Amino acid sequence: MSTRDLFDVGGRTERYRTVLSENWFAYLLIMPVLLFLVVLMWLPFMQGIYMSFNEWPFGGDPTWVGLANYEFLLNWEPFYTSLKATVIFSLTTLFQLVVALAAALAVRELRRGKSFVSAAFLLSYTMPPLVIGTIWAYLLEPDFGPVFGYLTQWNVLEETIYWGSSGSMSLAVVIFVTTWTFWPFMFLIISASLESIPEELYESARMYGANPLQTFLRVTLPQLKSAILVALSIRIIWNMTKISQVLQLTNGGPGYDTSILAVLLYQFAYERGQMGVSYAIGIVLLLMTLGFVFVFIREFERASEGAGA
Amino acid sequence: MSATGYDATAVTLKTAAYGVVAFLVLANLIPLLFILSVSFMPPSEFFTDPHLVPYEPTLEAWSTGFEDLRENLLNSFLIGAGTALLALTITIPGAYAFARKEFYGKTAGFYAIISAMMFPYILLVIPIMDLWTALGLYNTVFGMILAYQVFVTPFSIWILRDFFENLPTDIEEAAQVYGCTQFTAFLRVILPLAAPGIVAVGFLAFLTGWNDFLFANLLTTGTGPVPAVPVLYGTIGGGSGERVYWGKLMAETLIIGIPPTIIYLAARSHLESAFNV
Numbered sequence: 084m085s086t087r088d089l090f091d092v093g094g095r096t097e098r099y100r101t102v103l104s105e106n107w108f109a110y111l112l113i114m115p116v117l118l119f120l121v122v123l124m125w126l127p128f129m130q131g132i133y134m135s136f137n138e139w140p141f142g143g144d145p146t147w148v149g150l151a152n153y154e155f156l157l158n159w160e161p162f163y164t165s166l167k168a169t170v171i172f173s174l175t176t177l178f179q180l181v182v183a184l185a186a187a188l189a190v191r192e193l194r195r196g197k198s199f200v201s202a203a204f205l206l207s208y209t210m211p212p213l214v215i216g217t218i219w220a221y222l223l224e225p226d227f228g229p230v231f232g233y234l235t236q237w238n239v240l241e242e243t244i245y246w247g248s249s250g251s252m253s254l255a256v257v258i259f260v261t262t263w264t265f266w267p268f269m270f271l272i273i274s275a276s277l278e279s280i281p282e283e284l285y286e287s288a289r290m291y292g293a294n295p296l297q298t299f300l301r302v303t304l305p306q307l308k309s310a311i312l313v314a315l316s317i318r319i320i321w322n323m324t325k326i327s328q329v330l331q332l333t334n335g336g337p338g339y340d341t342s343i344l345a346v347l348l349y350q351f352a353y354e355r356g357q358m359g360v361s362y363a364i365g366i367v368l369l370l371m372t373l374g375f376v377f378v379f380i381r382e383f384e385r386a387s388e389g390a391g392a
Numbered sequence: 393m394s395a396t397g398y399d400a401t402a403v404t405l406k407t408a409a410y411g412v413v414a415f416l417v418l419a420n421l422i423p424l425l426f427i428l429s430v431s432f433m434p435p436s437e438f439f440t441d442p443h444l445v446p447y448e449p450t451l452e453a454w455s456t457g458f459e460d461l462r463e464n465l466l467n468s469f470l471i472g473a474g475t476a477l478l479a480l481t482i483t484i485p486g487a488y489a490f491a492r493k494e495f496y497g498k499t500a501g502f503y504a505i506i507s508a509m510m511f512p513y514i515l516l517v518i519p520i521m522d523l524w525t526a527l528g529l530y531n532t533v534f535g536m537i538l539a540y541q542v543f544v545t546p547f548s549i550w551i552l553r554d555f556f557e558n559l560p561t562d563i564e565e566a567a568q569v570y571g572c573t574q575f576t577a578f579l580r581v582i583l584p585l586a587a588p589g590i591v592a593v594g595f596l597a598f599l600t601g602w603n604d605f606l607f608a609n610l611l612t613t614g615t616g617p618v619p620a621v622p623v624l625y626g627t628i629g630g631g632s633g634e635r636v637y638w639g640k641l642m643a644e645t646l647i648i649g650i651p652p653t654i655i656y657l658a659a660r661s662h663l664e665s666a667f668n669v
Contacts, residue, residue: 375510
């Protein structure tokens, strides 16, 4: 602020007044969204934190138990099975990225039929995740589902696989179906960003005699960096908190082998009615994902600035 | 590098690209085609060897599926439409302010809203269940419409802001010169121009209400306004011991899955431009 401003008191109050009256209208416009987010997000979230320090039966009265819910979790064997499943399950995000990136780059090369192809890609993403979960539960049914039916018929497998009774196989199935369902979202973001890379960059790369790999590493990838990080961080958090497919495919089993934290949280709330423990699990999940929120915001901001300039 | 060498790589790349596209299109379409065919099979055919074209196609699964889901589909529709309407009412003014007004705290406010997109929603459902029970909103259509705003509003603000931002800046001033107030200029000039974004957001909000399982299952009971998606849940994993009639179940998945697909495809061009990060 310059010294002229400091001494120009009358002008300043006048300016503040106009700014304030203009701002007043803007604040009024954003008020509804802020209000909704405070009431629907922050208040329940705060209440949830309080909940996690209580023994809280569904619809009942809370009893303060301090850290007992957390203590229970840390001493409970399946909690660690669940943590491990959660970490392995998060790999689905990387698989989604690989498929989405390959798809986006490939579609870019097409001359015709782009619209049809990306429409076909999106089909799996548009249907409700639980519907897709139900569909794959049938397709992968060991006894009469077509996947194992064909595999045994064509002698690829000698006999069907009862993946539901093996923890690692169940987890693999869950990761496969989740990847199949959700990669198109990343594809959307990445291919939109790919379209907006200026053609001049490719021309100059060609002029300097760069080969396709060099062009990809030096031009495409750096330009896609923000989109990739935004997509990756959104998807990690969303994958970690989507439960419908896991519930439909394995119901968290066998044992707790596919009970990722979100499923565990759901089971404690819905099947056992222990809201306090359930929220304590939620806090652990939140802590695990927190870093990605910062990555997301930083990259989002960077991308928006780039677009504005 | 010789010119021919470059051409050879280019050809290889093209082939690879077409290969990837073909593989992914098939990987997406074949499972869905299979489901379509199973939905026309009579129960006896599930237990024979797998085949893609039903030997004796029947519409039975579809008609009983529709019959069973009729009320749930209506609930889903009401919830989806309500979610969309409420979301637009809340977010249009906000997005407009973030795009066109300068005010103190604008950036911070915008990121406060956008970062809500990253909130693990499953954390909210438990306290919201409790809160809704206390407020009498548990097990009501309105309770769900309200709860879905937490998914939908951050998204809507993100998409709509971009649409408002890309409109020419002097357009409202021009309208005001011709005698519009700030508000009528917004209503008669800005809103129609932002229509594609508004439609896109409306569709996305509708799909959220239609597709969601978590809130739909946790905020309703068996006797309440249950939307269609939770009906499918547990038919398999529930382990009730009854034999699952897969044909009907698959017809139901398609009955529930096709409407959002059609809507999405119709709104696709708008949505894609919205996702340009």
